[in-house]
Amino acid sequence: MDERAALTLLENELEAAGDDAAVVDGLVVTTDMLHERTDFPPGTTRYTAGWRAVGASLSDVAAMGARATAAVAVYAAPSFDRDELLAFVRGASDVCELVGAEYVGGDLDGHEEFTVTTTALGRTDDPIRRSGARPGDLVCVTGTLGRSAAALELFERASDADSSTEAEQLRERANDYFRFEPRVDAGLALAPHATAGMDSSDGLARSLHQLGEASDCGFAIDAADVPVDDGLAELADEDGALERATTFGEDFELIATLPANALADVRAATDVPISPIGRVVDRDEGITIDGEELPDRGFTHG
Amino acid sequence: MDERAALTLLENELEAAGDDAAVVDGLVVTTDMLHERTDFPPGTTRYTAGWRAVGASLSDVAAMGARATAAVAVYAAPSFDRDELLAFVRGASDVCELVGAEYVGGDLDGHEEFTVTTTALGRTDDPIRRSGARPGDLVCVTGTLGRSAAALELFERASDADSSTEAEQLRERANDYFRFEPRVDAGLALAPHATAGMDSSDGLARSLHQLGEASDCGFAIDAADVPVDDGLAELADEDGALERATTFGEDFELIATLPANALADVRAATDVPISPIGRVVDRDEGITIDGEELPDRGFTHG
Structure with a gap:
């Protein structure tokens, strides 16, 4: 098993x-x-x-x-x-x-x-569950995706670095990316409005599949709206960065669904950036990104 | 370190x-x-x-x-x-x-x-701490000591058993001894009266040394009052059983100090046996069992 x-x-x-x-x-x-x-x-x-x-x-x-x-x-x-x-x-x-x-x-x-x-x-008296997303809801993520992927890339480059000074600098940047702010504040802002949610630690793709299963729904994601972290974008080409931001995981942002008219209230309640990346759709429409199937790939925590 | x-x-x-x-x-x-x-x-x-x-x-x-x-x-x-x-x-x-x-x-x-x-x-609104024991207080333990030592002995005998039936029976007894009732009920009965306490997972001897350090006191223990578990007593000679009950640890009983006049109230509040095993004494009198020094030996959890 x-x-x-x-x-x-x-x-x-x-x-x-x-x-x-x-x-x-x-x-x-x-x-x-x-x-x-x-x-x-x-x-x-x-x-x-x-x-x-x-x-x-x-x-x-x-x-x-x-x-x-x-x-x-x-x-x-x-x-x-x-x-x-x-x-x-x-x-x-x-x-x-x-x-x-x-x-x-x-x-x-x-x-x-x-x-x-x-x-x-x-x-909490009113927890956000994985079940509850309804077709029509917005799908939002907090912050940016890809910080941990960027950190891993930097740790690897540090191992291959030509000088110990360069390795040291790369490791310091990697450590910075590897630490993150747990999204407690954003979670509290989302709580009164979110219909479903979880964190992105298994990657956006896998998390959407888990939310879809728990909520019996699908998702239509717009690639251009996925907030790829600048640090990752710098280290990879555009397609590679989106792919890693979507599937790498280990990022600890929140993914939540909410009625579109609640977005302004959520944003007003927290300083954490909240990005709508698509819509909740019917289960039989599947989980797609720009209309293409988004497979259930990602990080399985070992 | x-x-x-x-x-x-x-x-x-x-x-x-x-x-x-x-x-x-x-x-x-x-x-x-x-x-x-x-x-x-x-x-x-x-x-x-x-x-x-x-x-x-x-x-x-x-x-x-x-x-x-x-x-x-x-x-x-x-x-x-x-x-x-x-x-x-x-x-x-x-x-x-x-x-x-x-x-x-x-x-x-x-x-x-x-x-x-x-x-x-x-x-809890009023936790039992390791500090607070006062000279003159009774030292009590819940239940019996030596169940885990007995279990270990039985697991070893099972490994050396002549037949698989015998091994099976020994292992079943060992597993029975290895499970225990966490003393939540006794802890609640002790809480209003105990001046200090901890569990016996590191063994009676080491636990008394830890309590003594935290409470800045010594202990005078009476060997005859240490409640050696019958299961261990059956498996070892008398001296060996007391030695193992005192130092083996892994038993998860509670060791608590309390004013002598509170013992009846504690006993009335729980079905778990509460055995007085000695007295809290001044720090410079040390930690003794029948007047002999009880060294700080026991199980260091790895």
Whole structure:
């Protein structure tokens, strides 16, 4: 059984599963595990790792349209270096502070591969679910797509760099791209209006397929409206950038559907850019980009 | 830096760390990572693994004297077997149900070693801390000590068994011992009276050293009063059983200090046996069992 089949099995087993986070009596809880090999490319600082790992869970809270309250992490590594550990905690604390949550620690664990499990908590009385999108609704994304793809490209270029100075500069840019603002503020602005939503961590294409399945709908996306990040656009040709922005994932923006007449209110309620990228359509119209089928390809989290 | 030194570093860095769980605005949160190699001996069923992993986090909630509300887990494994996964979820759900909490799922992750991270949540307005024990207080433990030591012994005997029937029976008994009731009920009974407390997962000896450090006190323990589990007593000679009950750990009972005159009230409020095992003394009297120094030996969680 592959991971997606196993997840579906669990969704059927557990009532609270199936969204980006579980909600129990208004309390939002979500947990995630990240590994050095699959999630932290060589050159990722421990500060960035702490930020990104905790940020990924805060993004799930944001996707539910919830207030973020607290986060914890288990830091598992073969050995504990004082500076690395403190940098990780600072990254974790800083991303929490950015969204008004508190990083309250967690646990340490000896493990041969650097592995981090993060849990974030939030509160909402009216969560945004993956089901609920209605034909005619706008599909919107927050911020830009492709920052993580750009970071990966920069980490790779750093590995191939001619000088250590150049490598250092590339790694610093890569780390900047690799950290992100969890969209808690945008989620709160979307919450009163969104008919459905989730985060983009599996990539836009895969996320739309998941939303389509949960909401029993299709999507008609306009390629020109997809907000490709400038950093990625600089590093790739135009087609390549759109392709990666659409399928690469790992970006932690929000994808939400809402009535067209609610867009102005959402925008007024947050400083985060909200881009309409298309419309919700009937299920039998499928999921398309500029009229072409958008296949269910993307990042399956390992 | 070893794990204990690293934990101390984090305690100094993070205000909320240092107890069995963090408490933020009355919300209790605790997280833990367990591995096949160090925590689930061969013969541990996935049902038991789910129970035990989630139970360990619920025990941290219990140690804070809090109500348990919910738990999540990340299940990481090289592959996902339907029956194993469902058994894990059933174990996790059953231990939650036993203490009035809800198991709300979590995430799956591909990983070469079976690894589980659990997070449990609870609520309390008046948490039991590790600091606060006062000379003259009783030291009490819930239930019995040595169940996990007994389980390990049985798992080992099963590996050496002459017949597969015998091995099967030994493994079944081992799994029974390896599951435990998180002491949420006892924690709630202790909460109004306890001056300090924690769970016994690092073993009685190490836990007393941690309590002594946090509360700046010593302990005088009476060996005859330590409630050694009958299952362990059956498997080991008397001295060996006491030694293992004292230092083996992994038992998830509560160790709490309280004024002697509160014992009757605590006992009246819970069905869980509460055994006084000694007294809180001044720090300079040290930590002793029958007048002999009880060294800081036990299980360091890997």
